Amino acid sequence: MEVLERVAFYVMAVIAVASALLVVVNRNPVASAMSLVGTFLAVAGLYLTLNATFLSAIQVLVYAGAIMVLFLFVIMLLNLEREPFDLPGFGRIAGFALSVVLLFSLISLALNATARPETSARGGSGAEIGDVFFSDYLFPFEMASLLLLVAMVGVIVVARRRKPEEEEEGEA
Amino acid sequence: MQENLLELIILIPFASVAVQYFLHRVLPARLAGLIACGAVLVPFLLTVVVGRGIGSAAPQVPAVTATIASWLTGGGLEVAFGLRLDPLSCAWTLVVTGIGFLIHVYSLGYMHHDPGFKRFFIYMNLFIGSMLALVLGDSLPLLFLGWEGVGLCSYLLIGFWFEDMDNARAGQKAFVVNRIGDLGFLLAMLMIFQTFGTLDIATVTSSLSAGHAQGLYPLGDGRITLIALLLFVGACGKSAQLPLFVWLPDAMAGPTPVSALIHAATMVTAGIYMVARFSVFFALAPVASAVVAIVGALTAFVSATIALRQRDIKKVLAYSTCSQLGYMFLGLGVGAYGAAVFHVVTHAFFKALLFLGAGSVIHALSHEQNAMKMGGLKPHLPRTHWTFFVGCFALAGIFPFAGFFSKDKILGEALLGHGWLFPLVGVLGLITALMTAFYTFRLYRLVFTGPERLDDHARAHLHESPATMTLPLVILALLSIVGGALSLPAFAHFDLLGDYLRPIFASALAVAGEHAHHAVNVEVALMLVSLAVVIGGAWWAWNRFAEGPGDQLPLPQSGLPFLLENKWFVDEIYAIFVIGPMRGTALLAGFFDRYVIDGIVNGLARLCDLCGAFVRLLQNGAVHTYALLFLAGAVYLVCSLL
Amino acid sequence: MITVVDYYVVASILFAIGALGFLLRKNVLVMFMSVELMLNSANLVLVASAKSFDLARGSAFALVSVAVAAAEVGVGLAIIIALFRLKATVDAEEITNLRG
Known part of the structure; x- marks a missing residue:
């Protein structure tokens, strides 16, 4: 096992x-x-x-x-x-170097962490998560739904193809 | 019940202001005027109703109090919009609303053709409300609020016809001069808070007299004297006393009802009210009292001398107002608090009457104010004439008109006082009384009798004023005749006002020692002397100006008449010694501001600009650069956690 | 024995790869995918450490974060579409309209 x-x-x-x-x-x-x-x-x-x-x-x-x-x-x-492939400039070399530094610092941070005993009271099943959401985190749950609604409206507004006259207004 | 009525007294004028202000487009002018009048009449009636209940001569100061709302609360300070109606504020409220109502009615006629009719009544109601806040406020901040409020209304109304630069300047002058006095008041207020830890007036005065009884504040205590003097500086500004009296004559630039209401009957007596309110302070500070008496007497004297040679009908009355206010301060200074308040009341009657009468004359002559160009108006303006005549008698102080009793009370207390100072200021007051009678009847003769000296324009429009204007005149004339009955001399044993006010001044008089009652024959003899002086002055003027101005018509070029005609050059002295240096300082400060302070500020701005120009190189719009920098920061954070 | 530290290490590697992708690639879409990688690694850390406390709660956190990610992807892609309409390119280096 x-x-x-x-x-x-x-x-x-x-x-x-x-x-x-x-x-x-x-x-x-x-x-x-x-x-x-x-x-x-x-x-x-x-x-x-x-x-x-x-x-x-x-x-x-x-x-x-x-x-x-x-x-x-x-x-x-x-x-x-x-x-297309092009030669790396200064920004890319710096980015690569930075990413490598990030990798090692993160890993050493992870290794420094002490492994606590895995003593979770509850599991991660749907029933248990639902229990949490509909008791303690009802408000964040509702907020998440609201966020998704707002995002949906936002996406439609942003990505919609504009009519020509609107285009002019937008540019004006 | 009484509390609610008390709140209404002050809220009604303000509500009326709000209604008139917000509805000024839809409200017909006539209706607006009526609302304004009603908003003064109703508080008057309410004051009568509420005031009746507090007259009992209990040993404690009887009063009705009410709290509208809390205002300032913090630390040890607690100030509310609290009202307090005691005999003193009741007397003042009655004068303010009563006279105020008559003048509002008068204004309906006087301002009838003015394009600013509605604006005028908004200001007038605002003034009444502020004055009531001043008088009824139970704490120093509220008193101060009303104090500044009436100052503001005074400024607005002096400059009411602001299209004329002179009027606007007169308003500014009043405002600025008042400000000097206000500083004194403010300092006094701060010192009172520091000393007593509260700003509630009743608490302050009672704790002062209690402290005196325990020996905490001995007679002549330096701190109390300083507070009293600072309060008096404030009073000087508001009540136009030497050396801050210069604004009052200029204030006559406003419409005449304003001069009557604000600059004669009510607002200028605010200083008297304040000193009377804090009479305990002055009783405990003989030095301050002496200063008050001397300044009052000098103001009375100097203003009367200037009034002798003025040509403008309103200027004569304006200087006479300064002079009469001087009398009131003289009375306060010699400890005759009741008499001073009595004089405030009678003065309100006859000075309002005289100003309104003058307004009626000016109205009839199409805004001619020069008395040299009047004369012989008696048959043309019959009602204005006889009411004005009554007013002259009252102002001159001839028995049995109202002015006689109040003026005589003050002079009597002064002349019979102990020490050398009180009789001295009393004699000064007596000389002033002579001059008062003289200039009063000079004015009467110049305006109403003798040959007509009108110009054609004025003669064409000559007409008696409408009933809305003459009715208040008649009522005020009646009050000027019988007003003296409010407080007869001591030997008559009939002193309505004095008994009413006694509890207010009880503690002050207890400190200063009750005035000795003088023998009847002494008082009568004194009355006869002052009456003789006054009648002599009146008689002199009566004969001298029987045939018009005579030798006073040409402008004098030298000597005393020249000095008097030019008001002792006080304004010019101010211009040289006060305004000149101020202008110089302002110029210097302006230079400093423009080149040094602005230089520093602009330099900093330029530095920021430069830094910005450098930093904006980083802002190249490429998201990769930003991400790189952002990630560098993230890496730094992670590394610092290691 | 697999411990939480192992998960941390995997998440660190994923995160660093995401950062690398974001910094090196010019295609806005791929950059966006890299962001999703980083987001996933963060979620992984969240769930792994929740094992030691309360997995249900940790999962709930992670779930909200997934919801946020979904919203973000939607809006982000909409912006990319609008940007492409305007500029006819998805090359991040050519889009420098916000230069100061």
């Missing part, structure tokens, strides 16, 4: 990291998006190993499902081409 858990974790972790790298490295946006799905699914798997079953399901549904579809839609809508 113990071994199975370890194997699951390592497999998931490797997939997550590898596909994340692919996201960054691929020059075709569609390929990047597909790699991103891999990361999302791997992270969902990691959630499973953490016993957060409900969240894992949500991760698959929302990220790997809804958000990825959105990305793909936009990519196709914009009809993007492969990004």
Whole structure:
């Protein structure tokens, strides 16, 4: 059992990291998006190993499902081409160096952390999360729904194709 | 019940102001005027109703109090919009609203053709409300609020016809001179708070007399003397006493009803009210009292001398007002508090009457104010004439008109006082009485008798004023005739006002020692002397100006008449010694401001500009740069956690 | 034995890769994907550490954060579309309208 858990974790972790790298490295946006799905699914798997079953399901549904579809839609809508390769400038070298520093500092921060015993009172099942949401966190829950509503309205307003006369007004 | 009525007394005028202000577009002028009059009449009636209940001569000061709302609360300070109606404020409220109502009615006629009719009544109601706040306020801040409020209304009304620069300047002058006095008042207020820890007037005065009884504040205590003197500085500004009296004659630039209401009958007596209110302070500070008496006597004297040679009918009355206010302060200074308040009341009657009469004359002559160009108006303006005549008798102080009793009470207390100072100021007052009678009847003769000296324009419009204007005159004339009955001389044993006010001044008189009652024959003899002096002065003027101004018509070029005609050059002295240096300082300060302070400020702005020009290089619009910097910060944070 | 520290390490790597992508790529869409990577790693840390306290609550936090992410992606992509209409490009280096 113990071994199975370890194997699951390592497999998931490797997939997550590898596909994340692919996201960054691929020059075709569609390929990047597909790699991103891999990361999302791997992270969902990691959630499973953490016993957060409900969240894992949500991760698959929302990220790997809804958000990825959105990305793909936009990519196709914009009809993007492969990004041409050009030589790295100062900003990119600095960015790379900074990312590496960030990586090591974060990892050393993580290693410094002491592993507390895993003594969670409740599990991550849908029933238990629902219990939390409809008792202690009712207000944030409602706020999240309101946020989504506002975002929806905002998206429609921002992305809608304007009529010519409106275009002029917008530019004026 | 009484409390609610008391609140209404002060709220009605303000409510009326609000109604007139917000509805000024839709309200017909006539209706606005009627509302304004009603907003003064109703408080008058309410004061009668509420005031009746407080007249009992209990040992404590009888009063009705009410709190409208809390105002300032913090630390040890607690000030509310609290009202207090005791005999003193009741007397004042009755004068303010009573005379105020008559003058409002008069204004309906006087301002009839003025384009600023509605504005005029808004200001007038605002004035009445502020004056009531001044008189009824139970704390120093509220008194001060009313004090500043009436000052503001005075400014607005002096400059009512502001299209003329001179009028606007007169308003400014009044405002600025008043401000000097206000500083004194403010300092006094702060010192009172520091000394007594409260700003409630009743508490302050009672704790002062209690403290005196315990030996805490001995007679002539330096601190109390300083407070009294500072209060008097404030009173000087508001009540136009030497050396701050210069604004009052200029204030005549306003419409005549304003001169009658604000600059004769009510607002200028605010200083008297304040000194009377804090009479305990003055009783405990003989030095301050002496200053009050001397300043009062000198003001009375100097203003009377100037009034002798004025040509403008309103200027004569204005200087006479200064002079009469001087009498009141003289009375306060010699400890005759009741008599001073009595003089305030009678003066309100006859000075309002005289101003309104003068207004009626001016109205009839199409705004001619020069008495040298009048004369012979008696047959043309019959009602104005006889009421004005009554007013002259009252002002001159001829028995049995109102002015006689009040003036005589003050002079009697002064002349029969102990020490050398009181008789001295009394004699000064007596000389002033002579001059008062002289200039009063000079004015009467110049305006109403003798040959007509009108110019054609004035003669064409000559007409008696409408009933709205003459009716108040008649009422005021009747009051000027019988007003003396409010407080007859001591030997008559009939002193309505004195008995009413006694509790107010009881503690002050207890400190100063009750005035000795003088023998009847002494008092009568004194009355006869002053009556003889007054009648002599009146008779002299009566004969001298029988045939018009005579040798006073040409402008004098030298000597005493020259000095008097030019008001002792007080304004010019101010211009050289006060205004000149001030202008110089202002010029210097302006230079400093423009080149040094502005230089520093502009320099800083330029420095910021420079820094900005450098920093904006970072703002290149590329999101990668921002992200890089942002992440650098994040990395720094993470590293610092390690 | 897998401990919370292991999850932290994985999350750190994911985050650093996200930062790298954001800084190096010029395509706005890919930059946006990198942001999603970082967001995921943060969520992972949240859930992993919740194991030691109260997984239900931690999951609830993470769920709200997913909701926020969904809203953010929607608005972000809408902005990218509007931007593309205006500029006909998704190259971040060519979009410098906010230069000071």
